[in-house]
Amino acid sequence: MNHQYRSSTAHYVESVPAPAAETLHDPEEVLSILFDPIRRGPLYPYYNRLRELDPVYNTRHEALHGGRPCWVLTSYRAGYEAFTHPSMTSDGRTVMAYDSGEGGKRFLNIMKRVLLFLEPTDHARVRKMVSKTFMRRNVEEFRPFVAETIDYLLDNMEREGCADIVSDYANPLPITMIFRIFGMPLEDLPLIERWMKDFARRGELGKISPEVEHGGEEAAKGFSDYFRKQIADRRARPRDDVISTFVQARDDDGNHLTDDELIAMCVLIFMAGHESTSNMIAFNTFSLLRNPDQLRLLQGNPGIIEDGIDELIRYDASVHVAQRVGLKDVVVAGREIPAGEPCLIMQGAANHDPEQYDRPDRLDLTRGKVQHLVFGLGSHSCLGNQLAKLELRLAIPALVQRFPGIYLTVPQSDVRSCNTGLLLRHLKDLPVSW
Numbered sequence: 001m002n003h004q005y006r007s008s009t010a011h012y013v014e015s016v017p018a019p020a021a022e023t024l025h026d027p028e029e030v031l032s033i034l035f036d037p038i039r040r041g042p043l044y045p046y047y048n049r050l051r052e053l054d055p056v057y058n059t060r061h062e063a064l065h066g067g068r069p070c071w072v073l074t075s076y077r078a079g080y081e082a083f084t085h086p087s088m089t090s091d092g093r094t095v096m097a098y099d100s101g102e103g104g105k106r107f108l109n110i111m112k113r114v115l116l117f118l119e120p121t122d123h124a125r126v127r128k129m130v131s132k133t134f135m136r137r138n139v140e141e142f143r144p145f146v147a148e149t150i151d152y153l154l155d156n157m158e159r160e161g162c163a164d165i166v167s168d169y170a171n172p173l174p175i176t177m178i179f180r181i182f183g184m185p186l187e188d189l190p191l192i193e194r195w196m197k198d199f200a201r202r203g204e205l206g207k208i209s210p211e212v213e214h215g216g217e218e219a220a221k222g223f224s225d226y227f228r229k230q231i232a233d234r235r236a237r238p239r240d241d242v243i244s245t246f247v248q249a250r251d252d253d254g255n256h257l258t259d260d261e262l263i264a265m266c267v268l269i270f271m272a273g274h275e276s277t278s279n280m281i282a283f284n285t286f287s288l289l290r291n292p293d294q295l296r297l298l299q300g301n302p303g304i305i306e307d308g309i310d311e312l313i314r315y316d317a318s319v320h321v322a323q324r325v326g327l328k329d330v331v332v333a334g335r336e337i338p339a340g341e342p343c344l345i346m347q348g349a350a351n352h353d354p355e356q357y358d359r360p361d362r363l364d365l366t367r368g369k370v371q372h373l374v375f376g377l378g379s380h381s382c383l384g385n386q387l388a389k390l391e392l393r394l395a396i397p398a399l400v401q402r403f404p405g406i407y408l409t410v411p412q413s414d415v416r417s418c419n420t421g422l423l424l425r426h427l428k429d430l431p432v433s434w
């Protein structure tokens with residue numbers, strides 16, 4: 001159980017509260033609040049306000065792309081069109097948002113090789129080589145192990161009588177899964193966790209401090225050295241694990257992935273696969289605790305999670321921003337966006353667009369099949385979404401079934417104020433009892 005809760009919120013209590021969203025009339029002011037982790041509180045009122053003021057907003061905000069022109073998309077239509085437009089890409093130009101100069105080059109070198117930021121031809125080649133592993137029918141093989149890990153974690157929590165969902169449940173599950181499918185020894189966990197934390201902080205949008213930049217460099221070096229050894233080991237002695245599958249993958253011409261591509265792929269799976277899923281388990285649980293009618297509905301009908309998971313994900317997700325850039329001038333939601341100007345697709349805002357969803361700010365697990373933008377769309381859509389959904393579909397009902405009287409032991413508003421980034425949002429802790 002994590003007892004840091006009070007001290008972690010003190011900082012927010014002392015900071016000056018942001019003005020109410022509806023009192024703002026300048027989109028720049030709204031952006032300044034959204035991209036300031038200290039002033040930022042609840043996000044959705046500010047998303048809604050920005051969408052009302054200008055759903056395809058052109059800015060030179062200093063926290064975004066170093067003050068160069070960029071676009072902030074907050075409507076569902078704009079997000080959908082940007083994700084699926086054939087001339088909108090997520091390539092090397094968007095990764096340059098992370099260029100902090102000589103002092104940050106190790107981090108940038110990994111990011112440039114990450115699937116998300118590869119040029120279309122390289123992207124198609126690499127994605128084809130690794131995608132089979134993450135298809136729904138293949139990830140089903142992991143089901144027994146996910147269920148076993150969930151039971152183990154719930155047993156531990158039950159013995160304690162209270163728990164922090166973040167550290168006792170949401171964090172250990174996806175990371176244990178990735179260690180297991182990668183065939184890595186669990187004693188390396190503390191090391192990897194430290195690198196993941198520093199890498200994620202460096203990867204956020206907005207200003208970064210020298211300390212964050214340094215942490216990113218250390219993490220990039222740690223990851224590179226570590227995975228280089230794992231890769232060499234699998235080449236020498238292939239096993240039944242995902243790293244071996246990646247090492248053995250060949251494209252149509254018989255070429256394999258280079259060491260640097262493999263390292264970037266492993267880092268991406270850890271970052272994308274662990275953090276986002278772990279944070280999602282915490283957000284999904286928090287959403288249910290805030291909506292007791294939906295919690296009871298799920299407890300009475302665990303089967304509704306099959307489609308209901310997408311509503312939980314839409315309602316409040318761990319990932320709120322993706323980036324795209326036009327290879328040529330493109331029209332998005334009726335607005336012309338010049339070639340080369342980056343677009344921030346604010347998925348969190350799009351998923352609460354009243355033009356797309358009836359009463360978007362309401363959690364309704366019976367909405368049926370819900371289309372949302374949380375996993376992106378198009379050629380870069382989330383490779384691991386089936387694995388993530390498998391974990392969520394098992395983890396959320398299991399938790400609320402095991403502890404029928406589950407409740408939050410701190411005020412809701414305290415939990416909400418623990419948000420940090422928008423690319424990878426996380427709750428610092430979520431203390432519960434039952």
Ligand code: HEM
Pocket residue numbers: 090115116117127268269272273274276277280317318319322323373374375376377379380381382383384385387388
């Ligand atoms: C709930 C958890 C997850 C969320 C919310 C999430 C979200 C996303 C999003 C939004 C993208 C697209 C980004 C863009 O278009 O710029 C993405 C891409 C990706 N995700 Fe996930 N993800 C999750 C879990 C996972 C898992 C479990 C894995 C792997 C095991 C994974 C691996 C990837 C990879 C490799 C890509 C890059 C795909 C490409 O560029 O072709 N993700 N994810």
